[in-house]
Amino acid sequence: MAGKTLFDKIWDAHVVSQIDGGPSVLYIDKHLIHEVTSPQAFTGLEKRGLKVFRPQNTVATPDHNVPTVDQHLPIKDQLSAFQVNKLTENCEKYGVTLYGLNHPSQGIVHVIGPQLGITQPGMTMVCGDSHTSTHGAFGSVAFGIGTSEVEMVLATQCILQPKPKKMRISVEGELGRGVTAKDVVLYIISKVTASGGTGYFIEFAGSAIRSLSMEGRMTVCNMSIEMGARGGLIAPDETTFEYIKGREFAPNGADFDAAIEKWKQLYSDGDSEFDLEITYDAADIEPMITYGTNPGMGTKVSGAIPTNGEIQESNKKSFLKSLDYMHFNPGDKLIGKDIDFVFVGSCTNGRIEDLREVANFVKGKRKADNITAWIVPGSKAVEKQAHEEGITKILEEAGFKLRQPGCSACLAMNDDKIPEGKLAVSTSNRNFEGRQGPGARTMLASPLTAAAVAVAGKIVDPRDFI
Amino acid sequence: MAIEKFSKIQSTAVPLQIENVDTDQIIPARFLKATTREGFGDNLFRDWRYDKNGNPKPDFVLNDHLYKGKILVAGKNFGSGSSREHAAWAVHDYGFKVVVSSFFADIFKNNALNNGLLPVQISESFLQEMFQAIESDPKALFEVDLENQEIIISSSGSKENFEINPYKKECLLNGYDDIDYLLSMKDKIQAFEVSRV
Ligand code: SF4
Numbered sequence: 107m108a109g110k111t112l113f114d115k116i117w118d119a120h121v122v123s124q125i126d127g128g129p130s131v132l133y134i135d136k137h138l139i140h141e142v143t144s145p146q147a148f149t150g151l152e153k154r155g156l157k158v159f160r161p162q163n164t165v166a167t168p169d170h171n172v173p174t175v176d177q178h179l180p181i182k183d184q185l186s187a188f189q190v191n192k193l194t195e196n197c198e199k200y201g202v203t204l205y206g207l208n209h210p211s212q213g214i215v216h217v218i219g220p221q222l223g224i225t226q227p228g229m230t231m232v233c234g235d236s237h238t239s240t241h242g243a244f245g246s247v248a249f250g251i252g253t254s255e256v257e258m259v260l261a262t263q264c265i266l267q268p269k270p271k272k273m274r275i276s277v278e279g280e281l282g283r284g285v286t287a288k289d290v291v292l293y294i295i296s297k298v299t300a301s302g303g304t305g306y307f308i309e310f311a312g313s314a315i316r317s318l319s320m321e322g323r324m325t326v327c328n329m330s331i332e333m334g335a336r337g338g339l340i341a342p343d344e345t346t347f348e349y350i351k352g353r354e355f356a357p358n359g360a361d362f363d364a365a366i367e368k369w370k371q372l373y374s375d376g377d378s379e380f381d382l383e384i385t386y387d388a389a390d391i392e393p394m395i396t397y398g399t400n401p402g403m404g405t406k407v408s409g410a411i412p413t414n415g416e417i418q419e420s421n422k423k424s425f426l427k428s429l430d431y432m433h434f435n436p437g438d439k440l441i442g443k444d445i446d447f448v449f450v451g452s453c454t455n456g457r458i459e460d461l462r463e464v465a466n467f468v469k470g471k472r473k474a475d476n477i478t479a480w481i482v483p484g485s486k487a488v489e490k491q492a493h494e495e496g497i498t499k500i501l502e503e504a505g506f507k508l509r510q511p512g513c514s515a516c517l518a519m520n521d522d523k524i525p526e527g528k529l530a531v532s533t534s535n536r537n538f539e540g541r542q543g544p545g546a547r548t549m550l551a552s553p554l555t556a557a558a559v560a561v562a563g564k565i566v567d568p569r570d571f572i
Numbered sequence: 573m574a575i576e577k578f579s580k581i582q583s584t585a586v587p588l589q590i591e592n593v594d595t596d597q598i599i600p601a602r603f604l605k606a607t608t609r610e611g612f613g614d615n616l617f618r619d620w621r622y623d624k625n626g627n628p629k630p631d632f633v634l635n636d637h638l639y640k641g642k643i644l645v646a647g648k649n650f651g652s653g654s655s656r657e658h659a660a661w662a663v664h665d666y667g668f669k670v671v672v673s674s675f676f677a678d679i680f681k682n683n684a685l686n687n688g689l690l691p692v693q694i695s696e697s698f699l700q701e702m703f704q705a706i707e708s709d710p711k712a713l714f715e716v717d718l719e720n721q722e723i724i725i726s727s728s729g730s731k732e733n734f735e736i737n738p739y740k741k742e743c744l745l746n747g748y749d750d751i752d753y754l755l756s757m758k759d760k761i762q763a764f765e766v767s768r769v
Binding site for chain 2: 122123125127128129131133142143145146149150154156170171183185186188189192234235236238250251252253254255257258261262263264265266268270300301304305334336400420421423424427517518519526536538539540541544545
């Protein structure tokens with residue numbers, strides 16, 4: 107019998123029962139909830155007269171819809187305030203732990219899970235948010251779900267899921283100077299396309315992936331959904347264990363040692379089989395940026411938008427529609443394009459390492475006059491650490507505006523919007539039409555590239571400055 | 573809270589000839605502040621449908637009186653992006669019972685099925701045939717038969733089969749929802765928990 111993949115090992119250990127020809131009843135170890143996709147689930151629960159089945163396995167925080175200035179004041183927007191208060195009420199009523207606004211552990215769900223040590227190898231994790239795939243960086247099966255499924259988990263700690271197919275993407279070799287985890291994942295998506303991963307769960311492997319820090323691995327897994335994949339994961343190793351050690355919800359002492367022994371079994375067996383395997387050479391990856399309106403429309407910063415002739419006939423219409431929205435032309439060079447906004451933040455790149463990288467670059471420099479630069483830490487803890495490390499000061503001196511933690515302009519649900527028509531280089535994960543505000547134009551890139559763009563005022567290759 | 577039963581419909585269709593329609597287009601984030609499931613249809617495709625002053629954009633298909641119906645026919649890779657179920661609610665709330673495309677994003681597909689909205693995935697060539705049928709006659713009728721897993725262009729009789737998970741098919745035909753099923757499994761779930769410690 108062929109061996110098991112990492113994904114199979116975790117999935118199979120969580121199947122409570124299997125419906126013939128149908129989905130599995132999958133047990134969920136950790137459930138994260140936030141204010142936007144949970145209220146209707148709690149209402150459903152109430153209508154059925156149910157309790158939360160395992161309240162200790164759910165953790166809540168408001169993030170999508172919170173203001174990023176004056177968080178100590180009551181939320182001004184009535185609807186947002188109502189939604190955030192609803193989360194508080196529901197958590198109190200059903201006994202769910204809440205890290206509310208101003209709590210030192212509050213932050214973007216996918217930033218706080220790992221930070222608190224809630225995310226651990228071998229777990230199944232879900233959240234009513236597609237970027238739940240982030241947690242896969244620890245070797246867990248983590249994926250986004252809809253509100254009906256949130257209700258299922260609240261009611262039974264299980265969901266019904268068809269088992270996805272398995273893909274392994276290996277990146278082998280050494281990453282070049284100025285090439286970061288974000289560039290790796292933007293490169294992969296540009297090859298696989300925005301829908302190429304649909305139906306799959308992806309394991310990221312290879313020496314270049316293993317060389318990444320936990321923050322970098324989270325960035326890669328975070329964006330697996332942008333290929334359409336159900337999720338992404340990476341086998342845990344010493345880097346993973348080191349990161350988890352000592353965190354609030356991590357096992358301690360002898361328990362930790364026992365956990366590590368178990369976690370060490372979490373890898374794809376040598377003779378395990380994948381439905382699809384792809385290998386990339388790390389040396390081919392350069393700093394990346396997107397030019398279109400889905401994350402698959404990316405290329406190297408030093409490159410150009412494809413010409414009409416380079417696009418397949420069947421994709422031409424969408425390609426041109428996309429460029430039309432971006433006010434770009436086929437064949438345009440990217441270097442030198444004037445930029446209006448730089449946004450550093452989100453669950454993709456709002457971690458301490460990202461802020462450090464930006465600070466390192468801008469230290470002693472100033473942002474260009476035409477640029478509005480926002481830095482939004484992914485969590486209260488990141489914000490605190492940035493203060494302690496002096497990062498905040500460096501960024502402020504460079505003319506960056508530091509805001510308080512939340513999703514912010516990643517999805518522009520609160521007041522943090524890129525104004526209509528303005529062009530932003532953003533470290534977030536989606537460049538969809540209007541994602542950062544109606545009419546906003548978004549180019550996705552790494553924190554390092556974003557920092558270089560902020561200083562230059564236009565698109566530049568960060569390697570020319572490091 | 574069972575879902576609406578679905579067996580067979582015959583209807584005209586609304587053509588949305590755009591690929592990679594993501595959930596931010598279906599329902600932009602700023603309309604996700606509601607805490608109920610209703611009313612999202614008003615803001616379905618908001619920024620394609622209305623200008624910034626809230627006036628309907630005449631060239632968008634939902635504002636064209638020629639096209640009506642319970643079937644939305646969309647270009648490939650429909651529903652990519654966010655897991656917001658609000659996208660499925662919005663499509664359903666607007667009055668669609670079926671979405672047809674040559675490719676769907678996974679989470680959207682699950683969300684649709686959990687709300688009695690049937691995603692019908694067909695070949696790219698049949699999709700083009702449907703677009704052509706609507707183009708030559710906006711009143712062209714289509715039949716979607718869940719029992720037989722068939723979609724038919726009524727005028728020409730041209731048809732294609734579509735796949736659906738047998739469990740989900742049963743749920744839709746009978747109006748069952750997943751939570752009822754899971755609740756019936758509580759003993760097994762508890763036994764599973766015990767077996768793991
Ligand atoms: S930061 Fe952006 S992508 Fe991440 S959870 Fe928030 S809205 Fe979603």
